[in-house]
Amino acid sequence: xxxxxxxxxxxxxxxxxxxxxxxxxxxxxxxxxxxxxxxxxxxxxxxxxxxxxxxxxxxxxxxxxxxxxxxxxxxxxxxxxxxxxxxxxxxxxxxxxxxxxxxxxxxxxxxxxxxxxxxxxxxxxxxxxxxxxxxxxxxxxxxxxxxxxxxxxxxxxxxxxxxxxxxxxxxxxxxxxxxxxxxxxxxxxxxxxxxxxxxxxxxxxxxxxxxxxxxxxxxxxxxxxxxxxxxxxxxxxxxxxxx
Numbered sequence: 001x002x003x004x005x006x007x008x009x010x011x012x013x014x015x016x017x018x019x020x021x022x023x024x025x026x027x028x029x030x031x032x033x034x035x036x037x038x039x040x041x042x043x044x045x046x047x048x049x050x051x052x053x054x055x056x057x058x059x060x061x062x063x064x065x066x067x068x069x070x071x072x073x074x075x076x077x078x079x080x081x082x083x084x085x086x087x088x089x090x091x092x093x094x095x096x097x098x099x100x101x102x103x104x105x106x107x108x109x110x111x112x113x114x115x116x117x118x119x120x121x122x123x124x125x126x127x128x129x130x131x132x133x134x135x136x137x138x139x140x141x142x143x144x145x146x147x148x149x150x151x152x153x154x155x156x157x158x159x160x161x162x163x164x165x166x167x168x169x170x171x172x173x174x175x176x177x178x179x180x181x182x183x184x185x186x187x188x189x190x191x192x193x194x195x196x197x198x199x200x201x202x203x204x205x206x207x208x209x210x211x212x213x214x215x216x217x218x219x220x221x222x223x224x225x226x227x228x229x230x231x232x233x234x235x236x237x238x239x240x241x242x243x
Contacts, residue, residue, distance in 0.1 A: 008046040017054050024054070031074040032057050052233055053077075059229040063222030064091045072230065081234070088227060095223065099216055101191040102209065104184055108192055109206050111178040126155070126164035135170065136177045146176050149186045151193060172196070 010024040017024075027033050028044060033053045036044040053073065060069035068091055075084035133140045146152045147163075152172055154163040165173070172193055179189045199205035 008048075008051065010044060010046065013046055013051060013054055016051060017058060027054065027057070030070060031077050032070055033073075034077045056229045056233040060226040063219060063224070063226035064088070069226070076230075076234065084230075088230070091223060095216065095219060100188060101195075102212060102216065104179060104188055105192045105195055105205065106209055107182060108175050108179050109202055109209075126166060127170065129154075129163045129165070132165045132170055132173055136173055138173075138177055142180075143173060146173070146186070149190075151176055151186065151189060171202070 010021045010028075013024045014021040024033075024046075025044075028036055028050075033046070033050050036046050036050060038044055057069055057073050060072055064072070064087075068087055072084045072087045075081070075087065127135070129140050129143055133143055143152065147154065152169060154165045154169050156162070157164055175192065175196065176189055179192065195208070196202065196205050199208055
């Protein structure tokens with residue numbers, strides 16, 4: 001990665017990156033920057049490699065977030081390239097999982113729209129488990145499995161302890177049924193239901209999918225840029241440019 005060329009003060013790096021001088025010192029202490037030699041008086045001196053490390057960290061932060069970006073740079077400066085690349089891979093894997101969850105939500109909403117265009121298609125009164133199973137064309141055992149997995153939470157009648165499914169429970173069960181028919185595993189269905197509960201309705205969730213897709217695209221692009229900056233820093237092909 002090249003040798004360190006002394007000559008830059010913390011304030012010089014701070015001005016280049018548009019941050020405070022104290023933050024540069026913090027980065028050096030944290031290992032985000034490579035080790036810096038000190039003058040006889042005890043002052044750190046920085047060089048081109050430190051400038052490139054600082055700019056690389058900034059680009060990584062935009063794609064992977066500050067915590068992961070810091071861990072990547074720390075691993076690089078500890079000469080643990082395997083860990084640095086594992087962190088990069090984990091970031092991309094997490095983004096891919098979010099894409100799969102987004103796809104599942106989109107497909108479920110499309111299928112749900114074809115079966116139940118609005119909430120009026122969902123029974124309003126409490127239904128027993130057998131009635132819900134008959135309505136959705138599934139076995140009661142499937143509903144129990146989904147409940148055990150934490151995907152459904154029907155109320156229990158205080159006296160009989162029978163399950164009582166509300167309209168929202170039936171809607172959730174319908175979504176689960178549609179996704180299971182498309183062979184989605186239960187752990188991938190959970191984020192879809194979480195999103196639906198957070199949005200409040202299928203229409204609100206459908207509205208939220210567009211901006212979420214745009215955000216995933218932005219992050220993927222930023223990760224690509226970060227990976228390129230990291231490669232340039234590792235190979236010493238030239239200083240990363242501030243963006």
